[in-house]
Amino acid sequence: MLRLEGCVIRAGEFELRADLAVQKGRRVAVIGPSGGGKTTLLEAVAGFIRPVEGRITWEGRDLGPLAPGARPVAMLFQEGNLFPHLTAAQNVGLGLAPRLAMAGDARVTQALGRVGLAGLERRQPSEMSGGQRARVALARVLVQRRDLLLLDEPFAALGPALRAEMLDMVADLAAETGATVLMVSHHPDDARRIADEVIVVAEGRAAPPVETRALFADPPPVLRRYLG
Structure with a gap:
C-alpha cells in the first residue's frame, strides 16, 4: 500500500496537502484543474520533492530517506524524455x-x-x-519493473484513438506486472477507461481515492466545476 500520511508538500509558493492511501495493484487517475498540484503529488512520491510535514510510505517502508533512484518508482513524463x-x-x-x-x-x-x-x-x-x-x-x-508506475500525462500530445491504445497498453502491462499506477490526466474519459479509482487534486488538497464510477456519477462540487 502507498500511504501519504499528513503530508504537506511545497513547491515554491504552492502548498499541497495529502492524507490518503492507495491499495497495491490499483490503477488510480489523478485529475483536477491546471495548477492544482497533480504533478506535485507525483513528484513527491517519486522523491523529487520532499514533504515538509508528514511522510510517504510504500508497504510500510518510509520512502523519505531514499533518493529518487532508490525508490520502487518508475515515472513517465509528459515529454517522454528520450x-x-x-x-x-x-x-x-x-x-x-x-x-x-x-x-x-x-x-x-x-x-x-x-x-x-x-x-x-x-x-x-x-x-x-x-x-x-x-x-x-x-x-x-x-x-x-518497479512497483509504482507514475504517469504525468505522457500521452497528452497523441490523438484520441492513439491515446486510448496507449492507455489500454498501460492497463495490460500493469495487470501483468502487478504495478500500482498513478496517472495524471486532464481527460475524464482516460480515467473512465482504465482507472479503478480517482484522486481529485484541487484547492491545495489531494483527496483520498474514490471508485471511478461512483465519483463521476456524483462528483463533488470542486470536480463538478472542473468538468463544467
Whole structure:
C-alpha cells in the first residue's frame, strides 16, 4: 500500500496537502484543474520533492530517506524524455543502467517487442512517429519493473484513438506486472477507461481515492466545476 500520511508538500509558493492511501495493484487517475498540484503529488512520491510535514510510505517502508533512484518508482513524463541522439534500444536500455552497453540486453528487446516496436531497435526518435516515441518511453519504464508506475500525462500530445491504445497498453502491462499506477490526466474519459479509482487534486488538497464510477456519477462540487 502507498500511504501519504499528513503530508504537506511545497513547491515554491504552492502548498499541497495529502492524507490518503492507495491499495497495491490499483490503477488510480489523478485529475483536477491546471495548477492544482497533480504533478506535485507525483513528484513527491517519486522523491523529487520532499514533504515538509508528514511522510510517504510504500508497504510500510518510509520512502523519505531514499533518493529518487532508490525508490520502487518508475515515472513517465509528459515529454517522454528520450535522448534524440540515441536509438530506441539505447533509450530503453537506460532504464536498466546509465550506460549504453545495456542496449543489446534481452530485456530491452523483449520490452520493445511488448510495446509493438520489434525490429525498430536501431531507429532514433527523429525517425519515429509520436506514437512510436511514446512506446519507446513506455518500454523504458517497463524494463525497470518497479512497483509504482507514475504517469504525468505522457500521452497528452497523441490523438484520441492513439491515446486510448496507449492507455489500454498501460492497463495490460500493469495487470501483468502487478504495478500500482498513478496517472495524471486532464481527460475524464482516460480515467473512465482504465482507472479503478480517482484522486481529485484541487484547492491545495489531494483527496483520498474514490471508485471511478461512483465519483463521476456524483462528483463533488470542486470536480463538478472542473468538468463544467
